[in-house]
Amino acid sequence: MTKLVAMVSMDLSCNQITGNISSIIGTFESLSYLNLSKNLFQGDIPQSFGQLKGLEKLDLSYNNLSGEIPKSLGALPYLNYLNLSFNDLSGEIPSGGPFANFTRKSFLGNEALCGNPIFGVPPCTSPSSRGLKVKQLLLKYIVPIIASFIIFASLVIMLRRHPRCNIHILGLPITLPSVDYRMISYHELCCGTNNFCESNLLGTGGFGSVYKGTLSDGTIVAVKVLNLQLQGAFKSFDVECMVLRAIRHRNLVKVISTCSNPEFRALVLQYMSNGSLEKWLYSHNYCLNLVQRVSIMVDVALALDYLHNGQSEPVVHCDLKPNNILLDEDMVAHVGDFGIAKILIENKDVTQTKTLGTIGYIAPEFGFEGRVSTKSDIYSYGIILLEMITRKKPTDDMFVGELAIRQWILSLPYKMEVVDDGLLRIEDGRDVIFMQTILSSIFELGLRCSEELPDQRLDIKDVVAKVNKIKLALLGNRNRGI
Incomplete structure (x- = not known):
């Protein structure tokens, strides 16, 4: 890293990286996007981050970071997104500069923070260091116990009323x-x-x-x-x-x-203020550019990775489709509707069910035999990828008999001819060869995820890596003005 001259974007999220965050990162003044979330980083946030004059987005959430938030971050002129949630940060939240535009979402899960009440934290006082430690101890251990008791008592009263x-x-x-x-x-x-x-x-x-x-x-x-x-x-x-x-x-x-x-x-x-992915794909009043579409599929892949690998017993959604992918105010995708989900228990990779998902999105072994595994969700994910690029539903009238969306795309020698016209209009002006390379990568990923046989489909961790790589390539070219 010490030999790098410039860097525009860095995304090391969702790994198992441990230790302190290197202060060397703060020397890349051209860095505009930094995501180190969902790792095992500890120690302080480097003061050198205050030197990242071009930084626009910083995500350090879901780590074990401690200490105070560097006040130097308040001097970053272009910082418009900050997520420090679910760490062990303490002390006062800066209030000047870009911090005036942040909300409590940026600081959730850090019990020892204080500052402006709009951040969902108590006002700061000036106790002695010993008093501060006592306060942190109370916040960390005593208050949650008391709160739990109050909640339980209130629940009993509520049930009686x-x-x-x-x-x-x-x-x-x-x-x-x-x-x-x-x-x-x-x-x-x-x-x-x-x-x-x-x-x-x-x-x-x-x-x-x-x-x-x-x-x-x-x-x-x-x-x-x-x-x-x-x-x-x-x-x-x-x-x-x-x-x-x-x-x-x-x-x-x-x-x-x-x-x-x-x-x-x-x-x-x-509540998801921007509704479903289905609405954004098929309503004439809405339109998603390629970066937005890929970002949504990164979000969905991360959700599936958590369901499949983040639990002691894997969860299979069983009904993944655009209508069950919801978008919040920041256009971040959230997977919902677990009404027919299956939990794979007793170390089983496959289970049987009589409840079927939605036609067009269900895997062949799921639809014909009722066999459910994590690879069933991968199939649905692949179909959605193909749908998002072509803007063709797998239940479209043109898909009859043996012809399905996957077979239709496979049969085409030149796949660019079926790319959504609206998407091409939005991306008009970008480098044509670069765009074709990106779209070909998405088609390839969608086809590999929707293979007929479960064993031939990718694992979700490989999907996350590939779709993240596509997103980073898009962001890198956007930052270079291509």
Whole structure:
């Protein structure tokens, strides 16, 4: 690294890198994008980062970093995105420069931080060093214990006041902010959705409907209400609860709470303001450029990697499709709808099921034999990749008999002719040869993921590496003005 002269983008996220972050990185003044998230880095954030005058995006989340946030970061003129969440940082959050535009999302999961209350932290005081240590000890150990007791007591009181609604608070870590400890009554859901009015309806799925709602504190949520008249609705609710209570990842839709009684079942979920990938692909009012499409597929790949490898027992989504990929206000993709997900138990790589996913996206062995494995999700992912580049649904009328989207693309000697016209118009002006190389790489990845035989499909870790490489190539050429 010491021999490098210049660097524009660096992404080492989602590895097992340990030790301190090298201060040498701070010498690359041309660096505009730095992502070291989801590693095992420890120690301080290097003061030399304050020398990265061209830095626009910095992500150090999900590490073991400690110490204070360097005040020198407040002097970076172009910094517009910062994520330091889920570390062990302490001290005051700077308030000047770019920090005036950041929100609490940048600092979640750092209990010892203080500063402006808009960051979701307490105001700073000036205690002695001993007093500060006592405060940190209280925040780290004593307060969570007391908070847990208060939450449990409040839950009991709530259940007595609302006997019709049995509230389940899913097993989220106690170090998360208090917003994750919502206890929501049936009455609050009714008020927040205007009695589940049709004007608040966001969409319908296989087992129920999703409504936009506003909680009593102003939080906007999505309320998934199960249609209990449908066969399998109870099982779908139980499966989704079982899966979601055990997982937490940036690219999975977060569950805030659940509410159930003999006549009612609902999941209260994180609201996604930009809707589904399906909407963005097929609505005339929206359009995604190539960087956005690839970024979304990076997010989805990271979610699948977490589901397949981040648990003691792998989770298979079983119904991955554009309608179940939701986009937040920053266009970050989140995978949702785990109503038919399967947990592979007892060290099994494959399980059987009678519940099928969506036609066009389900793997051949899943559709014909009911055999489910992590490779089933890989197949669905590959089909979505092909769909995003061609803007052709696998259920399009042109795909009949033996002709499916994969076979259609394989049969074409010149695949560029089936690339989405809208995508080509957006990318007009970029280097043609470079764009064809990128698109060919995406086609190749989609075809390898959607192989007919499960054993011939890529592993999700290889998918993450390849789609990340494509994204970095795109970002690198964008920064060079190509």
